[in-house]
Amino acid sequence: MLTSxxxxxxxxxxxxxxxxxxxxxxxxxxxxxxxxELRAKHSFLDFCKIPELAREVALQPLxxxxxxxxILFSDILVVPEAMGLTVDYPKGGPTLAPIVDDDSGLDSLxxxxxxxxxxxxxxxxxxxxxxxxxxxxxxxxxxxxYTLATYMVEGGGSKKxxxxxxxxxxxxxxxxCLLDMLTDVVIDYLKMQIRHGADVVQVxxxxxxxxxxxxxxxxxxxxxxxxxxxxxPLGVPIIYFVNGxxxxxxxxxxxxxxxxxxxxxxxxxxxxKRVGDNFAVQGNLDPLELYGDTGRIRQRVREIHxxxxxxxxxxxxxxxxxxxxxxxxxxxxxxxxxKLGDK
Amino acid sequence: MLTSxxxxxxxxxxxxxxxxxxxxxxxxxxxxxxxxELRAKHSFLDFCKIPELAREVALQPLxxxxxxxxILFSDILVVPEAMGLTVDYPKGGPTLAPIVDDDSGLDSLxxxxxxxxxxxxxxxxxxxxxxxxxxxxxxxxxxxxYTLATYMVEGGGSKKxxxxxxxxxxxxxxxxCLLDMLTDVVIDYLKMQIRHGADVVQVxxxxxxxxxxxxxxxxxxxxxxxxxxxxxPLGVPIIYFVNGxxxxxxxxxxxxxxxxxxxxxxxxxxxxKRVGDNFAVQGNLDPLELYGDTGRIRQRVREIHxxxxxxxxxxxxxxxxxxxxxxxxxxxxxxxxxKLGDK
Numbered sequence: 001m002l003t004s005x006x007x008x009x010x011x012x013x014x015x016x017x018x019x020x021x022x023x024x025x026x027x028x029x030x031x032x033x034x035x036x037e038l039r040a041k042h043s044f045l046d047f048c049k050i051p052e053l054a055r056e057v058a059l060q061p062l063x064x065x066x067x068x069x070x071i072l073f074s075d076i077l078v079v080p081e082a083m084g085l086t087v088d089y090p091k092g093g094p095t096l097a098p099i100v101d102d103d104s105g106l107d108s109l110x111x112x113x114x115x116x117x118x119x120x121x122x123x124x125x126x127x128x129x130x131x132x133x134x135x136x137x138x139x140x141x142x143x144x145x146y147t148l149a150t151y152m153v154e155g156g157g158s159k160k161x162x163x164x165x166x167x168x169x170x171x172x173x174x175x176x177c178l179l180d181m182l183t184d185v186v187i188d189y190l191k192m193q194i195r196h197g198a199d200v201v202q203v204x205x206x207x208x209x210x211x212x213x214x215x216x217x218x219x220x221x222x223x224x225x226x227x228x229x230x231x232x233p234l235g236v237p238i239i240y241f242v243n244g245x246x247x248x249x250x251x252x253x254x255x256x257x258x259x260x261x262x263x264x265x266x267x268x269x270x271x272x273k274r275v276g277d278n279f280a281v282q283g284n285l286d287p288l289e290l291y292g293d294t295g296r297i298r299q300r301v302r303e304i305h306x307x308x309x310x311x312x313x314x315x316x317x318x319x320x321x322x323x324x325x326x327x328x329x330x331x332x333x334x335x336x337x338x339k340l341g342d343k
Numbered sequence: 344m345l346t347s348x349x350x351x352x353x354x355x356x357x358x359x360x361x362x363x364x365x366x367x368x369x370x371x372x373x374x375x376x377x378x379x380e381l382r383a384k385h386s387f388l389d390f391c392k393i394p395e396l397a398r399e400v401a402l403q404p405l406x407x408x409x410x411x412x413x414i415l416f417s418d419i420l421v422v423p424e425a426m427g428l429t430v431d432y433p434k435g436g437p438t439l440a441p442i443v444d445d446d447s448g449l450d451s452l453x454x455x456x457x458x459x460x461x462x463x464x465x466x467x468x469x470x471x472x473x474x475x476x477x478x479x480x481x482x483x484x485x486x487x488x489y490t491l492a493t494y495m496v497e498g499g500g501s502k503k504x505x506x507x508x509x510x511x512x513x514x515x516x517x518x519x520c521l522l523d524m525l526t527d528v529v530i531d532y533l534k535m536q537i538r539h540g541a542d543v544v545q546v547x548x549x550x551x552x553x554x555x556x557x558x559x560x561x562x563x564x565x566x567x568x569x570x571x572x573x574x575x576p577l578g579v580p581i582i583y584f585v586n587g588x589x590x591x592x593x594x595x596x597x598x599x600x601x602x603x604x605x606x607x608x609x610x611x612x613x614x615x616k617r618v619g620d621n622f623a624v625q626g627n628l629d630p631l632e633l634y635g636d637t638g639r640i641r642q643r644v645r646e647i648h649x650x651x652x653x654x655x656x657x658x659x660x661x662x663x664x665x666x667x668x669x670x671x672x673x674x675x676x677x678x679x680x681x682k683l684g685d686k
Contacts, residue, residue: 162631162665169635212607212629212661214646246589247609264555266590286555288505292512303557318555322505 004068008137012237014312019341021068026320054124069137076143082117122196140198144205209244264318269307280312290329301336347411351480355580357655362684364411369663397467412480419486465539483541487548552587607661612650623655633672
């Protein structure tokens with residue numbers, strides 16, 4: 001009988017295992033009543049910055065569901081904060097100040113000593129490890145350079161997420177410089193997470209799927225390659241997840257990431273066929289399916305398993321679980337994945 | 344020398360022509376100072392409902408740029424309005440009332456006589472034809488059922504456009520019924536547009552690309568097939584445009600639309616290879632590229648031409664032109680397409 005960690009790491013190496021390992025993007029979150037209860041007493045930033053709280057929150061979903069991995073409780077925007085920006089989390093979505101959209105903005109950015117500025121993340125990882133024990137996989141993560149830059153040039157999120165792309169077309173040298181700085185910090189940051197016990201790391205690229213392939217190849221792909229090259233020698237698998245990935249399948253293998261994440265907007269069978277046999281894949285049930293009939297959820301789990309081929313597949317949703325998701329939907333999802341290991 | 348209309352129709356039939364025909368989604372719009380000037384005196388609804396204004400606005404881009412086609416000036420939400428909803432266009436985006444999200448909402452919808460309720464659209468088409476003359480192509484259009492339903496169940500737009508999808512998972516029979524009603528109206532509406540002179544019709548599916556392929560196949564594909572089957576016997580080409588199309592390429596050929604639209608998030612070469620040789624294609628420059636260097640715009644036009652293979656390609660952006668687009672960018676785009684006909 002494999003431990004969760006053994007199962008998870010073998011699947012990342014694209015090896016055959018007893019059943020696909022399973023975890024859920026944003027699994028520690030607002031759909032859990034116990035999270036909301038704790039959240040009433042603490043801010044989101046407390047959860048990120050106080051290791052004991054990060055541990056408590058990260059462990060909540062594992063008490064409820066038989067998941068194979070825990071993920072660091074944090075936010076991708078701790079990186080811009082460590083570079084000197086002020087990050088806040090009001091109701092309408094995060095805000096970052098000052099806006100970085102010209103060369104003077106670049107000059108004011110700091111290249112942080114991650115052990116110093118982000119030491120609380122290392123402590124959070126160790127606290128979570130202490131809670132989950134040695135047999136579960138522990139996932140670290142960072143935002144991808146293009147995605148982090150999206151927030152930094154706008155001073156927050158926006159509906160269209162278009163300012164960075166405009167700058168890429170209008171001031172490519174500025175964008176290159178910002179992305180290079182972020183790439184350096186992300187590499188340091190992921191290495192630090194690995195030193196503090198992450199078994200796997202995931203790079204979240206929420207917005208690079210808005211780029212035409214030719215622009216993805218120009219602006220983001222070289223940075224992802226550089227991150228993967230830096231992490232590979234450490235022997236820890238790296239997962240690269242782009243939201244809106246379906247148009248980038250010719251380019252994605254060039255990242256050489258061990259695991260390629262796939263959103264729900266393409267079938268995982270087609271995705272696998274197109275990226276080739278050398279990659280493990282992670283995904284890809286539509287998160288909104290969890291609101292529907294549990295019989296249908298179970299059927300979709302079996303279909304995705306069939307389409308994926310099973311080997312080297314990490315079961316997950318195609319994006320983060322949403323705040324109002326019924327617990328019963330999550331239960332059916334996880335339970336049906338566990339059943340794939342029967343017989 | 345081909346007329347614009349001959350060139351456009353031949354390209355729709357996937358035939359070789361002297362150069363790709365060119366038009367721009369939302370070409371009559373806010374990026375034009377003359378549009379804004381007229382808009383200061385009239386409401387958006389006036390533009391849609393007063394044929395002489397629709398004509399004036401539709402003709403504006405053709406006075407500036409050597410485009411091959413004019414498109415009906417209208418809005419996809421005139422269809423829900425004709426079915427009995429109240430549609431308004433305040434600053435924050437359209438609102439529709441009452442919300443249609445249950446069976447009693449369905450009961451209150453009217454199946455309109457399109458000649459009666461949407462007669463002003465027929466008149467607008469005739470007025471535009473009168474303005475452009477017989478040698479330009481005239482494009483009619485409608486929203487696709489899933490996209491129209493998205494607005495009707497939410498009472499407007501939303502950031503996530505998720506309510507219709509939730510209903511599809513929770514109350515599939517309701518969603519089926521709403522989509523079937525909309526399909527019937529869209530067919531009647533497009534037929535009426537053809538009677539009033541549309542040379543080509545386009546079905547805009549802004550939101551169906553948010554569906555997993557399995558759900559697209561279940562909810563939207565059968566409706567698109569039915570629309571295409573109803574229009575084909577009239578001998579007028581039909582263009583089907585889905586935003587976020589890259590994950591649906593295995594299914595798209597089943598629509599049997601003459602022309603398949605392609606957004607900017609996949610290369611047009613890959614798109615063509617995947618949908619096969621039996622379709623003309625339309626697209627696909629990123630609209631935001633028009634904000635950048637004109638040399639780069641011209642280069643991208645030549646690249647897209649090379650990737651598309653030229654034959655059966657209608658040049659366009661991958662989505663509508665945005666309100667702040669510089670005129671110089673549009674000029675460079677159109678001019679470079681015209682140059683493809685040299686030598």
